[in-house]
Amino acid sequence: MSYGTIIQQGRFVADGNVKVIQLRSDVDWMQVINFTEATAQNNGHGFRYSWYRGMALNDGFIEYHPAADHTAAIDTAVNAAVAGFKLVDTSVTTPSAPIAETAITDVVAPVISTATTTGISVGSIVRLSNDAGQPNTMGIDFQVGAITPGVNFTVAYNLANAPGAAGTGGFYRIIANDAIFYPKRRTVCNVTAAANAVITTTVSNGFTVGQKVRFKVPAVCGMIELDGLQGTVVATAAGSFTVDIDTTAFTAFAWPAIASVPFTPAEVIPVGEDSVVAPNGLGDATENQAYIGMILGAGVLSPAGSNTDVIYWVAGKSENL
């Protein structure tokens, strides 16, 4: 069997959102059948979808009911302007080609102006560079918050303070996939003064409660007392986490000023184990979270279907000629 077709199959109930199906190997073809729509007679609803290697990103064949009966017609996702199949390999972390940005605002959640927002979505990670007006945010990964297509995007998590000057034009690159191992090293952009300090990172931390972390805080970031301290994550939230370190008497944390460039940003570095992800104490940092898989678009003409639809799928690998 090792040189024939490797088949995987599965079933899920749609929740109205895109569906990520992780596959145990690369895939050459995939077929999805919407059991609910195959039974129903809904005009304009797809019931069978198929994808073959070589198709464009987000494409795929759609078989649908062109009338409120059991007749069938065929179209493609690109032609119908709907979400289809996206083959992903999250182990590929190579940044995209540089994309021009024209300005960065001088606020705690900088807004990056760009005519090209293609390829980014809320939650994407971008890496800025070459903007001489705001050099203290360059070379650092930021998660994308809000997006105005073709106009700008905003970083998701607030810096401790505004950078000090507006950006005047440079580039950003899209980091297609995050680092593949749990837990991840992150850049710190704010730390509260509290009995249990709350740490904000420029990209979602992904930590779990119990994770041990150590902080590297250079003098340019103010809270030098935190440098080298080790803590345990006691709570997590989107973009921030709480540790059992009392920072109430520490110097206030600051995002480094432009005059401090070049500097090493403050970082949080995972150490030790005993987290939920790797409770046996030996799994942390060997927990490879990358996967090869297929992202199924959602909607009445998309393979992940609509809420409560029952979906069956089968995927395979075959020799390409």
Add this chain to the structure above:
Amino acid sequence: MDNIEGEDKFGTAPVRDAYFGLCSTQLTGNLDNVNGFIHKNQYPAPMNALRSEWGSIGNLRFLVSSIGSVTANASLLGANVYNIFCVGMEAYACVEQDGYSASFIYRPPIYDGPLALNASVGYKFAEVPRITNDLWVLNLRTTLA
């Protein structure tokens, strides 16, 4: 790492006790140009150096690898940033479970099937590399000159 004593040989220099710096082969040209760099072939006893060793500067001996750590486009000007992990003795360890380590298994076609049509390759390992003390590991970051 122990020192390498000086000997009466032309063009050589002693190497003192040193930490290891683990880095990418992309840095070799830049290392060559560092003032005071002692290339491995200038060691009084290069046979005491490791195969992957490139040379030393001060109390750092550099081991290079083509899979050395690189953070792509992470400098202010968008250049690649190379991570040089400077490690102290016993900063990390490798636990080989039951004395077993890693195996890279290649079976030529004659052993893989009666018709000897296909070869196979795979690996298995039962070992766990661990950082034993993260304070003994420093990351020296640099771009290429």
